[in-house]
Amino acid sequence: MLKRLFLATLVLMMGVALVNQEGCSRKPKGAEEEMVGVEKGRKVRRRPIGEDEYARRGVSPLQTVYFDFDRADIRPEMRTVLQRNAEWLRRHPRVKMSIEGNCDERGTEEYNMALGQRRAEAVKSYLVSLGIPSNRLSTISYGEERPADPGHGEAAWAKNRRADFSIVR
């Protein structure tokens, strides 16, 4: 029963992740053509690598890590999440991951940039301590700019204080 529930959750999560992925790859029509000039430049986009099904779809199977308000230390229950993530990374040694630190909207944008960076670094350190080579892990902070839930209450904020994983080439 529990196992079935876990599988169902996993499938659901993958579904959500896929929808999200589609959502962000959509870009405004003609954005490239409309560029003013000084900003004309290379468009860098992440591409999935072909190591396995997850990677082919560009969807990270790693679970999101959540944080307490204004904190960047790993919560005890998140250690098991990170251990599972590390296990997956060990089984897929060619995959490189970007760890994306995010914050809720309550602090300032400037401070949240720094806090998100600290969260991403905390996750990276933990994975490195579990034996994942640091050159497979990069970090980036999006501060409060990429909320998982655009709402304005504690329920939304709790989902936004997080570190996501995305596969990079």
Added chain:
Amino acid sequence: MKRLLALFSVWIVGLSALTEAKARVYIDVTSQNIRKLNIAIPDFLRLLGPKDAHVSLNRQIYEALAFDLGMSGYCNVQDKDTYIEKSSNLTGLQDTNLEDWRLIGTEMLVRGGLRLTSSMFEAEVRLIDISRGEAVLSKSYRGSQSQVRWVAHLMANDILERLTGERGAFDYQLVFSRRPTPRTKEVYMMDVDGAGAVALTRNGSLNLFPAVSPDGTRIAYTSYRHDNPDLYLMSLAKGTLVRILSHPGLNTTPAFYPDGRRLVVALTKDGNAELYEADLAGRLLRRLTHSFGEDISPTVSPDGGKVVFVSDRAGGLGLYELNLETLETRRLVPDMSYCTDPSYSPKGDRIVFSARQGGTFDIYSVQANGGGLLRHTFGEGRNEHPAVSPDGRLVAFDSTRDGVRQIYLLNLKTGDVMRVSRSRNEESQPAWRKR
């Protein structure tokens, strides 16, 4: 590229002045009393040119003048509906019926006329003191019709200089960050009254924290266009864009030195965010802070001797003053536990900032030594990112008081707040730019 250059290569063809040599000032700016002069801005007379173009230019001039003079805090712009005199009945600029204006309490009259030729225009403007019945300022302006708003802002500055002895900052522009889609932010620029917004970046990533060099030619900002928050320097004069800092982690919250040749930035390359001094080529000249906390959001004093910045080194967010010679820091306003976004006044005597007290962010200011705390906004929405105008009288900031975050102006003396941007998209982080 050509399009962008065209935007910035505009200039006023001629600016001839015929001002009274020495005249009395109508308003004492040092006085604590706020006395507003009743000022009327009737339609400019059509001296030459097609009617539809005249109507359009006249409207734009009125909008800019009414905004600027009203926002200055020294003028009460009278409602057009109360005017008795009809501009259409006048034969020329000399033809002013003083009694029509005295009856409605007008003290100053902006009497103007327009001559339009092909793409150019010439505006003749007189400021008439109704009680004395004579022009106290007379000036003519020429320019391209597409630049009429800029010229109107210059008119407002001239009128304010005549009335108060000090020019306004209404010919400056505001550079800011707009969120055109939920996951992107781009740097934009607009006139100080919100007109004429243009995109400076369009790369579909996050473009944040724009800072403008004192001469207005360069904009430093953080962009994620290459998948890391790197620091870019855009030259509006040359039309170039250079990524100058791309250390691992954050390259963010830039502030220019008064000489415009160096920046203070926050980098996380050595662990948590610390402040560094960099030149415009991105060479790091020195590290300015060493703390276990995040040191971010610097503002450099006008004399170049100090930096005020934000740090969480003592918990919460505090304002700290850094002496650039000794690199010693001291905390300002220690009894406020969550302060952010400091901005030095142009004279260096005050620091305007935003602070969270009881759940809301409001705009406050203190003397440079940390004393004399004043509060400027009062719990209407979330008020952040104050930037003091180059004349020290206004503060541009962003606020959620009307829903979606927009840019507003605050008059420090009168406390008046006026909304500047009217976008459906979130707009924030304004910075003043010399034109």
